[in-house]
Amino acid sequence: MTEGVKTGLPLVARPDARLFILGSLPGDASLAARQYYAHPQNQFWRLVGSVVGEDLHSMPYERRLERLAEHRIGLWDVIGSAVRRGSLDQAIRTANHNRIERLIHDFPALEAIAFNGATSAAIGRKLVGSATGIRLVDLPSSSPANTRPIVEKTAAWVVLKPLVSAGNQAEIVADD
Known part of the structure; x- marks a missing residue:
C-alpha cells in the first residue's frame, strides 16, 4: 500500500456518554469497513465486552455500537487524519489531531477518557491537558501489534468497569 492521507472515523456517542475510549487512528481494515476496530x-470488542459483561465480539457492528451507547461509552480517535503507510502507529506522519478537548464541553456527563494504546495516550493527554474532574486512563493497546496475552490486557481494561452502566435508550449521535 502506498503512503497517503488517511482520514479517521467520526465520533460515535450518545449525549449522555460518561466514558470515551480513544484510539490513535483506525487501521486499514477499519477504514475500509468504516467501522471501529474491524x-x-x-x-x-472482546476487551470492552469483558468490561460490560457482554459478548460484543459476536454481535453485528451496529448492535455493538448500540450496546456501548447503552453503557454510556463513546468512541473516537485522537488523530483525525495523517499520512501513514500501512496500519502501524509508528508509521504515522503529518498528523492532524481531533479536537479532543471539546469532549469535556460537549458531553456534560463525561467522567473519564480511556486511551487505547501508548500513541493514543501520549497524544490524547497533551490534547486534553489538565481538565479538572476528568479521569484519564491509559490502557494497553487492543491491536494485534501489541502481543501481550489477552488475559493481561483484560486485567488492565477491567479498571473501566466502574465507569460503565446500562442507561436509558437515548439516541446515538454520529458526528461527521
Whole structure:
C-alpha cells in the first residue's frame, strides 16, 4: 500500500456518554469497513465486552455500537487524519489531531477518557491537558501489534468497569 492521507472515523456517542475510549487512528481494515476496530485480530470488542459483561465480539457492528451507547461509552480517535503507510502507529506522519478537548464541553456527563494504546495516550493527554474532574486512563493497546496475552490486557481494561452502566435508550449521535 502506498503512503497517503488517511482520514479517521467520526465520533460515535450518545449525549449522555460518561466514558470515551480513544484510539490513535483506525487501521486499514477499519477504514475500509468504516467501522471501529474491524480487523479480525483486534481484541477491542472482546476487551470492552469483558468490561460490560457482554459478548460484543459476536454481535453485528451496529448492535455493538448500540450496546456501548447503552453503557454510556463513546468512541473516537485522537488523530483525525495523517499520512501513514500501512496500519502501524509508528508509521504515522503529518498528523492532524481531533479536537479532543471539546469532549469535556460537549458531553456534560463525561467522567473519564480511556486511551487505547501508548500513541493514543501520549497524544490524547497533551490534547486534553489538565481538565479538572476528568479521569484519564491509559490502557494497553487492543491491536494485534501489541502481543501481550489477552488475559493481561483484560486485567488492565477491567479498571473501566466502574465507569460503565446500562442507561436509558437515548439516541446515538454520529458526528461527521
